[in-house]
Amino acid sequence: xxxxxxxxxxxxxxxxxxxxxxxxxxxxxxxxxxxxxxxxxxxxxxxxxxxxxx
Numbered sequence: 001x002x003x004x005x006x007x008x009x010x011x012x013x014x015x016x017x018x019x020x021x022x023x024x025x026x027x028x029x030x031x032x033x034x035x036x037x038x039x040x041x042x043x044x045x046x047x048x049x050x051x052x053x054x
Contacts, residue, residue, distance in 0.1 A: 018042040 016028045017038060029036055038045045 013046065017046060 018027065020027055024031065027038075029038070
């Protein structure tokens with residue numbers, strides 16, 4: 001059960017920060033946090049940002 005929770009959290013991050021949505025033609029974070037800059041390699045950029053914050 002613990003690994004299922006971790007996998008689902010990873011999918012949630014992918015869904016909200018990396019995957020472009022058809023309906024809004026962008027990632028949800030681009031509307032919610034426009035000043036956040038995530039480059040072409042989204043996962044790596046998010047990992048680097050998390051190191052700065054924690």
